[in-house]
Amino acid sequence: MAQYLVLIYGDEKAQADSGPKVWEELHAGHVAFGHKYEHALAGGNALQDTSTATSIRKDGSGSFVVTDGPFAETKEALGGYYLIEAADLDEAIAVAKDVPMPNGGVEVRPVMVVDMDR
Amino acid sequence: MTLAHTSAAAAAAVAEAHRREWAFVLAATVRVTRDLDLAEECCQDAYAQALTSWAADGVPARPGGWLTTVARRRALDALRHESVVRRTLPLLVADEVEPAADEVLAAAEGTIPDDRLRLICTCCHPALAQEAQIALTLRLVCGLTTGEVARAFLVSEPTMAARITRAKKKIASARIPYRVPSAGELPSRIEAVLDVVHLVFTTGHTAPAGADLVRRDLVERSIDLARMLRALLPASPDVAGLLALVLLTDSRRATRVDSGGRLVLLEEQDRSRWDRQEIDEGVALVRAALSSAPPRRFALQAAIAAVHAQSTTWESTDWQRIVGLYDALLQAWPSPVVALNRAVAVGLAHGPAAGLAAIDALTDEPQLAGYSYAAAARADFLRRLGRFDEARLAYDEALLLTENATERVFLETRLAGLP
Numbered sequence: 001m002a003q004y005l006v007l008i009y010g011d012e013k014a015q016a017d018s019g020p021k022v023w024e025e026l027h028a029g030h031v032a033f034g035h036k037y038e039h040a041l042a043g044g045n046a047l048q049d050t051s052t053a054t055s056i057r058k059d060g061s062g063s064f065v066v067t068d069g070p071f072a073e074t075k076e077a078l079g080g081y082y083l084i085e086a087a088d089l090d091e092a093i094a095v096a097k098d099v100p101m102p103n104g105g106v107e108v109r110p111v112m113v114v115d116m117d118r
Numbered sequence: 119m120t121l122a123h124t125s126a127a128a129a130a131a132v133a134e135a136h137r138r139e140w141a142f143v144l145a146a147t148v149r150v151t152r153d154l155d156l157a158e159e160c161c162q163d164a165y166a167q168a169l170t171s172w173a174a175d176g177v178p179a180r181p182g183g184w185l186t187t188v189a190r191r192r193a194l195d196a197l198r199h200e201s202v203v204r205r206t207l208p209l210l211v212a213d214e215v216e217p218a219a220d221e222v223l224a225a226a227e228g229t230i231p232d233d234r235l236r237l238i239c240t241c242c243h244p245a246l247a248q249e250a251q252i253a254l255t256l257r258l259v260c261g262l263t264t265g266e267v268a269r270a271f272l273v274s275e276p277t278m279a280a281r282i283t284r285a286k287k288k289i290a291s292a293r294i295p296y297r298v299p300s301a302g303e304l305p306s307r308i309e310a311v312l313d314v315v316h317l318v319f320t321t322g323h324t325a326p327a328g329a330d331l332v333r334r335d336l337v338e339r340s341i342d343l344a345r346m347l348r349a350l351l352p353a354s355p356d357v358a359g360l361l362a363l364v365l366l367t368d369s370r371r372a373t374r375v376d377s378g379g380r381l382v383l384l385e386e387q388d389r390s391r392w393d394r395q396e397i398d399e400g401v402a403l404v405r406a407a408l409s410s411a412p413p414r415r416f417a418l419q420a421a422i423a424a425v426h427a428q429s430t431t432w433e434s435t436d437w438q439r440i441v442g443l444y445d446a447l448l449q450a451w452p453s454p455v456v457a458l459n460r461a462v463a464v465g466l467a468h469g470p471a472a473g474l475a476a477i478d479a480l481t482d483e484p485q486l487a488g489y490s491y492a493a494a495a496r497a498d499f500l501r502r503l504g505r506f507d508e509a510r511l512a513y514d515e516a517l518l519l520t521e522n523a524t525e526r527v528f529l530e531t532r533l534a535g536l537p
Contacts, residue, residue: 002293087211087293087295088211088293088294088295088297089243089245089292089293089294089295090294090295090297090299090303092293093245108292110291110292110293112291113208
């Protein structure tokens, strides 16, 4: 078994502009997903939108620059994630295809296994 | 026989076994190593050992079995010393528990599993970019060196090496499984495999740039791959369609370019020099390919090629049937290029004015704007209609859009021949 992070990207503006019915459907979609893949889920969260984000970078002189906004400005922003357990990429892709993604898509990334004995 | 004789015979047998058995030997070895690089090394060692062993002891009755046994034995030796050289990539995921290593070799040679479908499905996994799928297929399934793959796709060897290394790393790190996809997934996965084989063929059949119109090595590799898939998946109409298409297209190879290297159009090709054997095999396969309803892309493309292959002259071509097949192809696999080919067929069935109208109906297709064949086909219909000034402009446009030297000579000749 391995772990994969499923990053959910979407158009925040389209989502924000959609009515309460769409929000309810999305919520119900995630609840259904959570039930269906209870055995495979190791974690997951929805994120507040990127207007609430704060980015921190190191500057050249050893201190920090703190700025308002996401790390990278993109049309489709990271809106949430699931951490899933899967035997291989095919299994992970099959689970990821069921994640509700009304205004975008998902990215599947294998979690790196760090060998502490090394 | 002299020693030189026997080593030459052994070298020929090894070369033959490399072409015919590489995929089998590597696929079976990967199951033992679950590491692509190690498996490749072990197979290369086995082929090197074959050169000396076969010269000394003769060529074995089943070269593939001999090579696989040697390669897998090498793999087990390497794995025993694995703690010495720590591997850099995680093991490949295979879908079943492997028997203990020694049991694998203890099993009779005849029971070596055929893992070629696993190997090619792994190489053509949709999580890999298509250019990486092609590179891996040529390297791992066909056994080409990185340099050979690089030359085939006109990129530098370090670029190709980096592409292959990156793809192998993704297979291991993202855990792309070494497995035949499930029955539900198999059709779409085979489609990706067929696309790769077809791209290898078209790259060889019409080299995109440079002096050679045909790269024989790539054409032969793609036919080998299609034959291998046909043997592995005899019930698949898509596989039958692809094999038919490459055979029927390849059957005209001797007549596509004249002795001076100039492109010869289908219209002017000497049909008596088409490869009858490939045509017969291709036509028989078209029947199998069309057995699925509705017929699919490769089956229809092969059926079109079969109509040409079976016409004794250009004039006697059943253009109505070809237009009908293109109509079906547009349904099964819509694309501007198919629409263009259909328009050309319309012109041949109903005259240049109808053809020109059909091409002009496609002017909004952005994909055709930069496509030399669109301009060339338009130029040809204008020439036939006697509209020479417009034809001249269209030939100029086509010339701007192609870098293939042979095609350029053809277009320049046509342009110079205008009154």
